[in-house]
Amino acid sequence: MEKKTKKRHAGYLTLKQLGTLREKLLAEKERILNKETTDRARYHLDIEELSDPVDEASANMQASQEIRFATRETFLLKKINSTLLKLDDPEFGKCEECDSEIGFERLLARPVANQCITCKEESESVEKSNFFDRRSKSLGKTLSELGRP
Numbered sequence: 001m002e003k004k005t006k007k008r009h010a011g012y013l014t015l016k017q018l019g020t021l022r023e024k025l026l027a028e029k030e031r032i033l034n035k036e037t038t039d040r041a042r043y044h045l046d047i048e049e050l051s052d053p054v055d056e057a058s059a060n061m062q063a064s065q066e067i068r069f070a071t072r073e074t075f076l077l078k079k080i081n082s083t084l085l086k087l088d089d090p091e092f093g094k095c096e097e098c099d100s101e102i103g104f105e106r107l108l109a110r111p112v113a114n115q116c117i118t119c120k121e122e123s124e125s126v127e128k129s130n131f132f133d134r135r136s137k138s139l140g141k142t143l144s145e146l147g148r149p
C-alpha cells in the first residue's frame, strides 16, 4: 500500500480535502491579521497609561516581546500565503525530505507542515541529541579543567 502511493505523482488529496485546507489556511490568516490589529490597539492603550520611568522600561520590554511575537506571526503568515499558492500544485502535501505523503490528517492539524511526521520527529530528535552532545562535551571539558593542578 505504502509503495503504491509513493509511485503516484499526481496529488493524493481530493478536491474536497484541498478545499478544507484552503478554508483552514484562510481562517488562520484572518486570525493572525485580526490579532495583529488587536495587539497594536492594546499596546497603544498601555502607552497612554504610563506614569513613571519604571513603567516605561517594562513597557519597552513588553514592546520588544510583542515585536518578537509579531515577527513569528509574520513568518507564519508568509508560510500560509506560500502554502495557499502551492495548494493547486500536484506536489502539495508531500514531504520535503522524503517525498512521501504528509497525509490529510496531519495537514488538517497543521496545514503549513512541509515534512511528514517521521521526518519531523527525526529532525527533532537530531536537534535534541546534538543538544545533549554539546552539553556533555562542555561538561566533560569543565570536569577536566577542574582536575588540572
Ligand SMILES: [Zn+2]
Binding pocket: 095, 096, 097, 098, 099, 100, 115, 116, 117, 118, 119, 120
Ligand atoms: Zn518525510
